[in-house]
Amino acid sequence: MHKDVERILYTEEELRRRVKELGAQITADYAGRNPLLVSVLRGSYIFMADLTRAIGLDVTVDFMAVSSYGAGTVSSGQVEIKKDLSDSIEGRDLIIVEDILDSGNTLYYLMKVLRARKPASIRICALMDKPERRTKPITADYAGFTIPDAFIVGYGLDYAERYRNLPYVGILKPSVYEK
Ligand code: IMP
Numbered sequence: 001m002h003k004d005v006e007r008i009l010y011t012e013e014e015l016r017r018r019v020k021e022l023g024a025q026i027t028a029d030y031a032g033r034n035p036l037l038v039s040v041l042r043g044s045y046i047f048m049a050d051l052t053r054a055i056g057l058d059v060t061v062d063f064m065a066v067s068s069y070g071a072g073t074v075s076s077g078q079v080e081i082k083k084d085l086s087d088s089i090e091g092r093d094l095i096i097v098e099d100i101l102d103s104g105n106t107l108y109y110l111m112k113v114l115r116a117r118k119p120a121s122i123r124i125c126a127l128m129d130k131p132e133r134r135t136k137p138i139t140a141d142y143a144g145f146t147i148p149d150a151f152i153v154g155y156g157l158d159y160a161e162r163y164r165n166l167p168y169v170g171i172l173k174p175s176v177y178e179k
């Protein structure tokens with residue numbers, strides 16, 4: 001285990017199993033359709049890679065980058081598009097793939113922007129959900145794990161751009177960000 005991690009919340013195996021289940025559920029729900037999976041960078045890149053391979057449909061993928069954090073552990077509420085989608089989403093069945101739904105600020109803003117582009121439908125698939133901290137009326141249609149209010153890293157999730165490459169999800173030692 002990494003020295004900055006207090007404890008492992010989900011092992012590699014637990015993550016693999018749950019992502020497979022989410023993929024199977026999406027495959028069943030979207031039978032006969034071709035959803036467009038939109039990955040919100042950077043935190044969702046590993047989840048996106050595993051999730052898309054667990055979906056047995058003809059899907060397409062696109063990527064978007066937004067920032068709301070800086071180097072802190074609390075969302076600033078200010079969301080900025082750093083990288084926009086490459087293709088039009090008009091008439092498409094969108095699935096937004098997020099690493100974690102926390103205050104809801106990021107997705108609240110993103111949903112507004114994407115709805116205006118007239119997709120046929122939008123659903124949210126978040127690997128992690130921290131409902132205790134929600135300040136915006138946003139819920140995940142697909143949620144991997146519901147977690148308590150702790151700052152987690154690994155499997156794509158970062159603190160100040162670090163720890164994304166840990167193969168598990170762990171709780172970061174508070175001493176790391178309280179310094
Ligand atoms: P929200 O806008 O507060 O819902 O925050 C969403 C974004 O904040 C996520 O996409 C993550 O990038 C980041 N975030 C929120 N909680 C955590 C966490 O516990 N660890 C790492 N990143 C987090």
Ligand code: MG
Pocket residue numbers: 042043069158
């Ligand atoms: Mg992040």
